[in-house]
Amino acid sequence: MVKNISNPDYIFESSWEVCNKVGGIYTVLSTRAKTLQDMLHDRIIFIGPDFWQENESPYFKEDKELFCSWKKKAEAEGLNVRIGRWTIPGEPIAILVDFKPFFEKKNTIYTWLWDKYQVDSLHSYGDYDEASMFSYAAALVVESFYNDNIAPDKRVIYHGNEWMTGLGLLYINNKLPQIGTVFTTHATSIGRSIAGNMKPLYDYLFAYNGDQMAGELNMQSKHSIEKQTAFNVDCFTTVSEITANECRELLDKEVDVVLPNGFDNSFVPQPTVFAKKRKAARKKLLDLANALLGDNLDDETMIISTSGRYEFRNKGIDVYIESMNRLLRCKDLNRNVLAFIEVPGWVGEPRQDLIERIKSGKSFDTPLEVPQITHWLHEMSHDNTLGMMKYFDMHNHKNDKVKVIFLPCYLDGNDGVLNMSYYDIVLGNDLCIYPSYYEPWGYTPLESIAFKVPCITTDLAGFGLWVNSVKGGYSDIEDGVKVVHRTDYNYSEVADAIKDTVTEFSKFTKQDVDKVRKRAEELSKKALWSGFIKYYMEAYNIALNRAEQRKENRI
Template identity: 45%
Template sequence: MKRPNKPTDYVFQVSWEVCNKVGGIYTVLSTQAKVLENIYGDDLIFIGPDLHGEEENPLFLADETILSPIKKLADEEGIPVRFGRWNVPGNPIVALVEYDNLRPQRDEIYKEMWESFGVDSLHSYGDYDDSCLFGWQAGRLAALAYGYYAGKNNQPTAVLQAHEWMSAFALLHVKKHEPRMATVFTTHATTVGRSITTNDKPLYTYFSGYDGDQMAAELNVQSKHSAEKAAALHADCMTTVSELTDRECSQFLGRQSDILLPNGFDPSFSYKGVELQVIRRRARKRLLTICNALNGSNLTEHAMIISTSGRNDFRCKGFDLFINALKRLQDNNGLERDILAVIAVPCWVKQARPDLLERLAKRPAIKVMDATGMPVMEAPFITHELYNYHEERLVRTILDSGLRFGPDEKLHLLLIPTYLDGNDGVVNLPYYDFLTASDYCVYPSYYEPWGYTPLESIAFGIPCLTTSLSGFGQWVSTTIGHQPLISDGVAVLPRNDENYWECVEEIAASIRGMSMMSASDWRAFSDAARKLSDGAKWKDFINNYLRAYTLALKNDN
């Protein structure tokens, strides 16, 4: 018997980021899980890669009693899988599959995909093999599970939703070998669009002149693009996260999305009230102490903390813009308040800095460390040692910018080049705890199909800036109905290929303005931010997924 609003009997969601915290798709799936699980219960199964083997994965709660008949069938079919639950709100069922046993069959799989769907795997390299073999294994498991359910129930309805090109082979496998299942493909960014950006080409000025296949060949991403395009063209329902990315789907993949799936947020992930105040004080104290230890300074709790963060997509995320805005702010002087600007971006980390840890060991337990009189440390802006310090683009840009460091500066910079999981050795705060320390967040993206970081920011009541080139920024503009200002909780900065230095000036001015803000004005902006986030919850957005499943079933028949 179907639950209310449940358009299918079963849903299989396949992603490389299930129980694997890599980027924004992890946030999409882990925060929607509770709402979708409330609708589907144990008829919702997430499928991800088993990358930990015998090592413990804190995100995966193994349970051998879950779907044991399917586990037995999988063993018989040579599909190594572990069932359990995802350690996130909702605790949905998860299947983690290994795929190494498919490597001897790789060429046969690629041949089948070429002959059936025109997927060109000849130009593969890097993570292509792992992603495609995972997708194939995930598709095998989903088809097997559906066959099991079909044996118990006459023709149940089921949808497989594949996220990104890494899961394309799951969709294509099901399309060919279990056509009774409907399929949804969701691209969170296009391979060609991201590649154009990361290769420092102007995406928007010449957008209408770019051919997807031609650019994929020029940028050496033919195979990834080919898999992505095949999944998009053969899915029963094509989806993406924003109008921005939908333009790319039409231009590069040859198919417009049937339904848009904007990303929501689950409020159970955020803190409020006294809990928020306690976590915020602790996080601020930690960041200010680290900065003081590096610079021999004495920033107090009255300093303003601003931050930017995200995956290490330097140009896409606008980190260059942020750093240049800081330099402009520092050069113009006139700051009346100390500012600590934090960049939290995972890099190739070697270890926590031993010299910094030694100095931090001397800090008082209660208040912010006063490091006055201590010498400025070498590289006084970074918390961890890197394997590629001199090659890391973030580091090079900071050094080349001419930013000044030391106790006499009003503006200080802190680069945290590691995942914030609470155990990095220096900051030792989970990301959301770290985020609460900020008074203002800046996300000046150039390429951002959605943009979770600003949504997370306002969910915690932190005013932020994003750009018109982010899907979230466009959603804010549409929701508010006018050019969003910081008084709305989110400022949306118009950005294009021609106004880089104008944006630098605008960001510098916005930071200066926020530093002069009264406490009452900041609270008003914070309240506006939180109110805006109330309209971007998964309970409001999940219906788009249900519409996609309904359409996929209709098109599959």
């Protein structure tokens, strides 16, 4: 039985995405940080990789007065760190570590890892070495800081996210057994690989052997570090029930706690400015579209989008394009539809012809060349999105009621065309669509409804399953989120369900839409970190209990 130990005195949390905006884990950590900071008051310390060195980072502000005496000791121990604040709500302490000096020791480190934990690093390639050396460096930071600053009677947690932090977690487990370790896999490396390699994941999940599949898909090293970390930490966690099933079948390990991803809505505009920002976003999107298409789409146009990482199948970009193609031929559609695909591709440069048209403020009645894309790509002919649109002859013809535009870059406010951040743009949508095939949680639909934009997702996304659990059945668009049933083989049915839902939504009156938007916002408030942080407290409690038991066993 787990006894209730009070909250940790210190939490160290490491991730490749601390002060490094890459994907969804950045959102998880950066939105949760304020809740933990409010609880621990600078005793939550994030550790990330230092890519910026002496350059200024948009996500990190150095404070040379913070722990300056420890920094000198760390440098004497061979650790090059920068200490400061992560520039997010709560402004928690962040330590960025230069991991490159450890590459020359990697064979020694990997030998230790094999001797102690039988982790197979022989088959490593690509980002494995880089992630592992960061993980090792992060653990040395924790060890050094703990020995210099924290009394032995303090309750301390080290929390690592994804396989990239596994080596460090195992190091802490071995060197500082009094620290409770928590490991969160946001998606198993082998599950993501199975899905990304076009293999059916769900119908055959019970039959897959994770070790065997790792060999087949050349994933031995990542799978090995992930599996051994799961078995050796004090508390193994993941983000949804659907990924917990993956862990059970592919890692042969039950999770101790499911940690659903919450949200901090402090940066959602207040009602006094929301309408103004929404109007500005819609104008920006319509001006862009009209300049590109040589059209005159007005504010009655239904604006929809999908966004996220460029995982063509896993994120459902393929089925999104398929559904838009079917919508093109739908006679029941009541409004013009402007559909954006906002995923970062191998972007070259913003289109100067498009920028000039937008700046001119004039109206045009002829489209630009390739009126499906806002930025040139390095390899236009090899892009999946453009290729599928070409296959379907989706060229945004003048009389098409559905126009699809590919925005192939990070919307960070500096893309050269829109020059607005994603959060300033998403609220201009009428509907967002995320028909994921592989999605352990799904931040984009949660962000969508937080900005009062109803959305479509699937029950292969952890978020979709959570929405259904809140309703007690399949959620529909009238509830703020439409959850579509998706399997390994019902691609066509999913495309039809999306087409039908968009058509249905196009017929809603203004009063209907207002009700749906309100329900979407209300649903998002049930996923705030203030409600979900209790699951983290449970995980910390389990880890601290097990660390305490180790102490007692040593006495």
